[in-house]
Amino acid sequence: MTERITFESGDRIAIVAPHPDDECLGVASALIRFPEQTDVYVLTDGSWGNPDRDHEEEAGIRKAQFEAEMAYVKPRRYEWFGYEDTKLRKHYEAADRIDFTQYTKIFLPWHESFHPDHRAAADMCCKAIIKQKATADCYSYEVNAPFRAPTHYIDITDIADEKRKLVRFHEDQVIQENMNLSLNAFRGAQFISKPEIEYVECFLKIDVLEAAYNNDVLMKLHRFKEDFSLYEKLEEQGIRIKRVIPCDINEVHSHIGDNFSKKWADEALPAMMNGTCYIAVKGRKIIAFGCGDATAPAYIGPCGTLEEARGLGLYRALVSRILRQMKEKGYRYAIVGMAAPGVVKILKDLADGQEIEGSRGAYDDLLIRLEKSE
Numbered sequence: 210m211t212e213r214i215t216f217e218s219g220d221r222i223a224i225v226a227p228h229p230d231d232e233c234l235g236v237a238s239a240l241i242r243f244p245e246q247t248d249v250y251v252l253t254d255g256s257w258g259n260p261d262r263d264h265e266e267e268a269g270i271r272k273a274q275f276e277a278e279m280a281y282v283k284p285r286r287y288e289w290f291g292y293e294d295t296k297l298r299k300h301y302e303a304a305d306r307i308d309f310t311q312y313t314k315i316f317l318p319w320h321e322s323f324h325p326d327h328r329a330a331a332d333m334c335c336k337a338i339i340k341q342k343a344t345a346d347c348y349s350y351e352v353n354a355p356f357r358a359p360t361h362y363i364d365i366t367d368i369a370d371e372k373r374k375l376v377r378f379h380e381d382q383v384i385q386e387n388m389n390l391s392l393n394a395f396r397g398a399q400f401i402s403k404p405e406i407e408y409v410e411c412f413l414k415i416d417v418l419e420a421a422y423n424n425d426v427l428m429k430l431h432r433f434k435e436d437f438s439l440y441e442k443l444e445e446q447g448i449r450i451k452r453v454i455p456c457d458i459n460e461v462h463s464h465i466g467d468n469f470s471k472k473w474a475d476e477a478l479p480a481m482m483n484g485t486c487y488i489a490v491k492g493r494k495i496i497a498f499g500c501g502d503a504t505a506p507a508y509i510g511p512c513g514t515l516e517e518a519r520g521l522g523l524y525r526a527l528v529s530r531i532l533r534q535m536k537e538k539g540y541r542y543a544i545v546g547m548a549a550p551g552v553v554k555i556l557k558d559l560a561d562g563q564e565i566e567g568s569r570g571a572y573d574d575l576l577i578r579l580e581k582s583e
Contacts, residue, residue, distance in 0.1 A: 214348070214361045214412060216314070222247040223312040223345075225334055227297060227326040229255045229275035229289075230382055233375035234389045235350030236316045238363040238410050240282050241371050248312075249287040251275060252303050252330055257294040259381055268294075270381050278378035298329040299470050304337035312345045319349040319356065319413065320420050327352075335421035336573065348412040349420075353388045355395070359411035365393060369408040422569040426553060426562045428509070428543040430536045433560040439526050443489070448496070450526050453486040461488060464495045465513065473511045476576070479503050487530045489514075489523045499527030501535055501543070505575060509545045525555050532560060546572025 216222070222239050224247060226232040232249050233240060239247050255271030256264040272289060279287050292300045309315060315338065318324075320331035331349065338347065348361060365372060369390065376386045396409035440450060453461050458481045466474035480486035480500035489497035499512040509531055514523050528545075535543050545556055548564070556562030565571075 212361050214314075214363050216243050216246070218246075220246055220314055221312045223307070223309065223315045224249050225307070225315070225317050225330055226251045227318055227324070227330040228253055228258065228294065229271045230376070230379040230385060231318060231327075231352055233278065233372065233379075234352045234385060235318070236410065237372040237375055238365050238368065239314075239316070240284060240375065241368050244282050244284045247284045249279070249284050250290065250307055251288070252290045252292055253294045253297055253326055254291045255294050264294075267381070271379075274379045274381060278375055281378065282375065295326060297326040297333075301329075301333045301336075301470065301472070304330075304333035307334070307337065309334075309338045309341050309343035309345065312343065315343075315345045315347045316350050316412070317347060317415070319351065319354070320415075322352070323354060332421060335415070335417040338417045339421060339570065347415050347417055347420075349415055351392060351396075351411050353385070353392060355392060356411060356413050358413075359396075360414045361412040362396065363410045363412070364397075364406050364408075365410050366397065366405070366407045369393065372408075418569055422573060423547050423549060423553075424564040424566065425568040425571055426545040426548040426556050427565050428532065428545065428556060428560040428562050430532060430540055430543060430560060433532050433536060435529055435533055439522055439529065443521065443523070443526060446491075446521070448489055448491045448521070448523070450530055451488050451490055452484060452530075453481045453488055453498075454484070455482075457488070458482065461486065461495065461498065465498060465511075468515060469511070469513045473513065476500075476511055477503055485531070485534060487527050489518070489527060491518070497523040497527060499524070499531055501531035504546075504572075507535065507540055507543050508572070509543055510572075524552060525559065528555070528559060544572075546575075 224232045224236045229251050254268035256268035258271055259267050290303055292303060317331050317334050318327035320328055322328055393408040393410060396411050397407045400406040461481055462474050465477055477486055477500045480503040485501040487499050488495050496518040497514040501509050509528060512524060512527060532543060548556060
């Protein structure tokens with residue numbers, strides 16, 4: 210945390226907030242000091258912000274509180290997208306509504322945040338920034354959880370009280386003020402040699418390519434050894450792995466579209482029709498799915514597991530079935546596109562999976578080119 214962010218008169222600033230209040234919790238410095246240069250985009254309706262209220266009622270309250278804050282701050286412009294709180298990952302088109310090319314500084318939520326909407330917002334915005342060829346400096350902001358190693362900061366000691374005013378517009382979220390200002394005070398205390406600094410907002414400068422994409426992983430099928438005991442353990446819990454057959458297609462397609470995204474559902478459709486899609490079923494409920502040869506030959510994915518079923522080894526089991534089928538077809542290698550960090554170890558264990566250097570974005574580029582060719 211050695212470099213200070215400075216704003217110039219020619220800067221155009223964008224703040225992307227997954228929820229109404231993230232904008233002032235994370236980047237109050239821009240809202241207070243440079244409102245006439247700042248645009249704010251709120252992606253969800255905040256309807257899950259208070260468990261004691263009906264979601265529709267809560268969404269109305271959160272919108273009114275946000276608009277009151279904006280009337281006080283008077284930013285250059287603001288937009289309320291209104292997607293359902295906690296379901297942002299199903300609406301990746303949200304980021305395409307923002308023209309990132311007009312900005313010089315873009316502030317995004319942390320892509321490793323505990324909240325799924327924060328992670329989804331960071332991911333979709335980074336991908337949109339890359340596709341639009343925007344050239345702004347991009348920063349992740351802190352809300353309640355600290356970065357491990359922030360790269361930039363803004364001293365807000367002189368505007369800490371004004372930041373409190375902004376946060377208090379969101380009185381429905383009563384805990385946020387103490388948590389967030391305490392984080393700013395903690396960051397200020399780290400400037401031991403500068404006792405005049407009491408409150409600090411911290412940021413993590415990001416390379417959008419690295420933030421948006423992971424490397425593809427190459428799987429060596431001649432190294433693949435199937436662990437049949439994994440299926441037996443799942444069966445003991447009432448879970449079985451099943452190949453999708455024609456009479457399952459409508460149900461599986463709807464499941465993926467409803468719980469993940471419509472694009473994933475369409476991407477998985479060729480695998481369903483060709484018998485290269487597998488599902489994990491508990492009773493009569495689908496709890497996970499995985500595809501092979503969907504978007505392109507030898508590619509694995511998309512794959513998805515319901516949150517309630519994670520940690521059971523379903524991804525490993527589904528990929529194992531796909532790898533067995535690919536090996537039986539005579540494939541020597543398989544590719545997992547944009548493998549998440551959490552699954553790279555699984556892929557290494559299954560078939561000596563190795564990250565392909567320089568492959569960030571290659572799978573997404575394939576998807577884009579396929580979309581354009583249709």
